[in-house]
Amino acid sequence: MVKIFSTIRNPDPFHPWSKATPQEATGSGVVIEGNRILTNAHVVGYASQVQVQAKQGGDKISATVVAIARGIDLAVLKLDDETFFATHKPPVRANIMPEIKDAVLAYGYPTGGATLSITKGIVSRIEFVPYNYQTSGLRIQIDAAINPGNSGGPVIAGDKMIGLAFSTAVNVQNIGYIIPNEEIELFLKDVADGRYDGKPAIFDSFQTLENPVLRTYLKLDKSVSGMVVQRPEKTTSSYPLKEWDVVTKIGDSPIDNQGMVKMNADLNVRFQYRVQQLAKDGKVPLTIVRGGKTMNIQLPVSASRPQLISPLWGSYPSYFIVGPIVFSRATLEFRGLISGNAQAMNAYAYNNSPLVTQVGNEPTPEREELVVVSAPFFPHKLVKGYDSRFGSVVESVNGTPIRSLSHLVALLRDMKDELIVLKFDQRLSENIVLPRKELLAATDDILNDNGIRQQGSQDMLDVWTGKAGKSGK
Numbered sequence: 308m309v310k311i312f313s314t315i316r317n318p319d320p321f322h323p324w325s326k327a328t329p330q331e332a333t334g335s336g337v338v339i340e341g342n343r344i345l346t347n348a349h350v351v352g353y354a355s356q357v358q359v360q361a362k363q364g365g366d367k368i369s370a371t372v373v374a375i376a377r378g379i380d381l382a383v384l385k386l387d388d389e390t391f392f393a394t395h396k397p398p399v400r401a402n403i404m405p406e407i408k409d410a411v412l413a414y415g416y417p418t419g420g421a422t423l424s425i426t427k428g429i430v431s432r433i434e435f436v437p438y439n440y441q442t443s444g445l446r447i448q449i450d451a452a453i454n455p456g457n458s459g460g461p462v463i464a465g466d467k468m469i470g471l472a473f474s475t476a477v478n479v480q481n482i483g484y485i486i487p488n489e490e491i492e493l494f495l496k497d498v499a500d501g502r503y504d505g506k507p508a509i510f511d512s513f514q515t516l517e518n519p520v521l522r523t524y525l526k527l528d529k530s531v532s533g534m535v536v537q538r539p540e541k542t543t544s545s546y547p548l549k550e551w552d553v554v555t556k557i558g559d560s561p562i563d564n565q566g567m568v569k570m571n572a573d574l575n576v577r578f579q580y581r582v583q584q585l586a587k588d589g590k591v592p593l594t595i596v597r598g599g600k601t602m603n604i605q606l607p608v609s610a611s612r613p614q615l616i617s618p619l620w621g622s623y624p625s626y627f628i629v630g631p632i633v634f635s636r637a638t639l640e641f642r643g644l645i646s647g648n649a650q651a652m653n654a655y656a657y658n659n660s661p662l663v664t665q666v667g668n669e670p671t672p673e674r675e676e677l678v679v680v681s682a683p684f685f686p687h688k689l690v691k692g693y694d695s696r697f698g699s700v701v702e703s704v705n706g707t708p709i710r711s712l713s714h715l716v717a718l719l720r721d722m723k724d725e726l727i728v729l730k731f732d733q734r735l736s737e738n739i740v741l742p743r744k745e746l747l748a749a750t751d752d753i754l755n756d757n758g759i760r761q762q763g764s765q766d767m768l769d770v771w772t773g774k775a776g777k778s779g780k
Contacts, residue, residue: 308423309336309395310416311346311384311459312367314356318619320641323626323633323681324759329355335415335460336384337468338397344370344384345491346459347473348377351384352621359386361395363421374498377620378442378505380473381486381494400488401467405430405447407573413451413472413483415460426451430464431482433570435580440618440639441611442506443579444490453483493583505610507586509579511548512538516564531555531596533562534578540612547604549597556594557581582608615661615668615677616642626681627716627763627771630746631690631753632729632739635681636712637662637700644698658733661700675711685753689746693739702732716763716770 311334317327334350336359344359351357351372358367368391374383386392405411409430417424428451437443449462453475461468462485470485497503513534516522521535533555539548548554555561557578560568567575585591590605618639626635635641642662645651655663661677670676680696701709705728709715719727722743729739754762763771 308361308414308460309338309344310334310360311336311344311350311370312358312360313351313354315353316355317353318623318640320624320635320638321644321682323624323635323764324628324761326623333416333456334458335456335472337414337459337461337471338392338395339383339400339495340397342386342389342392343373344386345471346382346384347471348375348380348382349473350459351375351382352377357384359384359391361391362423374494374501374503375621376494376497376503376505377618378439379444379486379490379494380438381471381491383495383498398461398463398468399466400491401464401469402488404433404445404487404489404571404574405464405469407431407433409464411449411451411469412463413449413453413457413460413485414463415453415457415472417452417454417456419454424457426453428452428481428483433487433574433576435576441508441510443508443577444506444583445487445576445580447485447487449483449485450481451483452481453485457483507582507589507591507608507610509540509582509591509606509608510612511536511540511606513554513566515566516553525551525553526599527553527596532564533596534564534566547606548593548595551597553596554578554593555596555601558585558592613669614666615670615674616666617676623764624681625712625764625766627712627767628750628754628759629719629762630741630749631685631687632680632696633682633685634678634701634712634715637677637679641679641681642666655698655733658735660698660733662698673708673710675714678709678712678715685757687749687753689741689749690739694737696729696731696736696739699731699733699736702730704729712767713770716767720771720773 313332315330315332319325319327336344336346339345357370359370360367369387370384372382373385407430411428413426428449431450432448434446436446447470453472457472460472462470462472470487472485475483514537516535533553536548536550536552558581560581562568562578566578568578570576582591586608591608593604593606616637624635645655678701680699683695683697684690704718705724727741727743
């Protein structure tokens with residue numbers, strides 16, 4: 308067991324030229340094979356400094372994050388001084404899932420004290436559930452107390468580790484969650500080549516087959532059980548799943564009418580769980596019933612589904628400043644501006660903003676991402692009389708629809724027109740007309756007045772100087 312100290316510099320989506328104020332955070336970790344430390348991704352994500360301490364009063368050893376999977380919330384650390392591991396050996400990890408009601412001990416360094424804490428409980432539930440953005444996995448629920456600071460600590464049943472503590476349920480008591488060893492082993496196998504590829508998943512939409520009228524509509528025999536394809540991930544003729552198909556098996560595992568498969572004699576989980584065991588060469592075998600006929604297909608699976616609005620996944624926001632206006636990509640972190648505020652959400656929805664109406668859409672060649680004004684206008688005479696367009700999605704520049712942030716920067720770079728006309732993609736929005744030469748000339752002074760070191764993130768500066776090619780890609 309170790310205690311982890313992190314200095315976190317989160318991104319600031321609304322001031323993308325800077326980082327958020329440093330925050331000190333603590334968590335827990337456990338030694339694993341290969342002279343490594345296993346912990347949660349959220350303990351060390353965006354950390355500018357990480358240190359590990361074996362016991363209260365002991366030396367703090369500098370560490371480096373060498374692998375991270377934010378979706379499943381796992382990370383691996385390497386220590387600068389590996390002599391530490393000569394006297395700190397890894398616990399044995401169990402190779403089978405615990406049983407419901409098995410006694411467990413959760414080890415960690417939660418808030419409320421500086422010494423190692425051990426809490427006792429039992430396994431209450433095992434499910435296959437969503438973790439973070441497009442990632443699902445097995446999750447064990449326990450009733451042992453898990454509090455902030457416990458994250459990343461091992462949970463032990465008998466004399467073996469069964470998983471890693473990672474969260475507690477909000478506004479309820481005696482519910483904590485752990486990431487089981489099966490997910491840990493998949494993660495460690497994935498990062499063995501130095502890169503995290505992610506977990507394969509199915510992104511088609513399904514509905515249960517419980518309703519008798521639905522079964523009559525599909526002309527299904529009583530012996531048929533499974534899940535109905537409500538919306539295939541793709542609608543091309545070559546895609547193997549079609550609307551109204553009934554998926555009856557994944558591999559050799561029968562799927563019941565609630566979408567569950569047997570994990571063992573006493574436990575059922577969502578059928579998507581089998582994907583991580585069966586996926587090979589980007590495909591998973593399914594048995595389906597279509598038009599009364601049974602057939603076998605190979606369904607493509609992937610680790611993620613491209614979306615117009617994606618998370619930063621550990622990076623910092625791309626941005627570009629011209630005159631008093633800051634442009635950036637719309638990310639899920641930026642969308643947090645409205646997602647937690649009902650009044651703002653209603654206003655954006657009424658305005659038909661793509662930040663609300665297109666949040667689940669996939670990119671297209673015409674619109675690869677959403678470009679937003681990510682900060683209020685800097686004070687300047689050029690925008691006198693205009694409302695700040697903070698949070699607005701850019702629709703076009705001088706009549707050219709905007710595909711991406713790099714496309715917008717390339718347009719501004721190559722433009723020869725005297726005036727720049729910005730239109731925004733929402734119901735109620737004034738257009739902004741600006742003099743091009745004066746706008747460019749004012750940029751350096753605006754940056755200096757506001758203490759901003761760079762006009763854009765490096766990727767956008769490369770576009771601006773032509774290093775990324777004329778297309779702005």
